[in-house]
Amino acid sequence: MVTRSTSEVPISAGELDPKRHDRGGFDCGVEPLNRYLRALVVQHRAKGIATTFVLFDSDQPVTILGYYSLSAATLAFERMTEADRKSLPTYPVPAVRIGRLAATAARRGRGLGELLLQNAIKRTLLARHTLGVYAVVVEANDASAEAFYRKYGFRLCDVQTRQLYLPPGRSP
Numbered sequence: 001m002v003t004r005s006t007s008e009v010p011i012s013a014g015e016l017d018p019k020r021h022d023r024g025g026f027d028c029g030v031e032p033l034n035r036y037l038r039a040l041v042v043q044h045r046a047k048g049i050a051t052t053f054v055l056f057d058s059d060q061p062v063t064i065l066g067y068y069s070l071s072a073a074t075l076a077f078e079r080m081t082e083a084d085r086k087s088l089p090t091y092p093v094p095a096v097r098i099g100r101l102a103a104t105a106a107r108r109g110r111g112l113g114e115l116l117l118q119n120a121i122k123r124t125l126l127a128r129h130t131l132g133v134y135a136v137v138v139e140a141n142d143a144s145a146e147a148f149y150r151k152y153g154f155r156l157c158d159v160q161t162r163q164l165y166l167p168p169g170r171s172p
Ligand SMILES: CC(C)(COP(=O)(O)OP(=O)(O)OC[C@H]1O[C@@H](n2cnc3c(N)ncnc32)[C@H](O)[C@@H]1OP(=O)(O)O)[C@@H](O)C(=O)NCCC(=O)NCCS
Pocket: 028, 029, 030, 033, 099, 100, 101, 102, 103, 104, 107, 108, 109, 110, 111, 112, 113, 114, 115, 140, 141, 144, 145, 147, 148, 151
């Protein structure tokens, strides 16, 4: 699926294919996130822990431009704002968790982060055809990641774990 053509390269998105995409060549500048892509994604996919999706250069599919991983999750009722709680059951609501999200450091600030987030939200909305999903949740690594998610309407719901959620109807 061609997602977008920037002035630089046409970009496609899809599930990570370890035989096709070069995980070792990806560098987002954050070593734990590079290592996760190299060492854990295949195992996590096989075990049903997380599924990883990549953006790649359509003309050169081996090159990963960014990735994110998705898992099933829940969001505690108490963590939502009062307005969001209205008309919701008082037990944890179903959610999709963006476990990790990273863009190649070589193209920082050129829209890849936004594209990754849009793609993750689109997939989450598609998942609603199969199972209930109320919100998207994420645990930001640091203040900078938190600022990135807040920019797109995510609300901080737990200061300690830096958990944020995106309620329905808000998408980048
Ligand atoms: C966070 C990250 C994905 C952003 O990717 P990017 O390609 O540089 O971001 P984009 O170019 O798509 O930026 C989209 C918008 O977000 C803003 N933005 C990007 N990084 C931001 C940050 N750290 N804080 C606040 N806003 C940020 C940009 O200014 C831009 O807004 P604008 O269009 O109004 O100027 C990237 O910096 C990254 O991979 N970081 C390392 C891994 C990481 O921290 N991941 C997030 C948590 S797991």
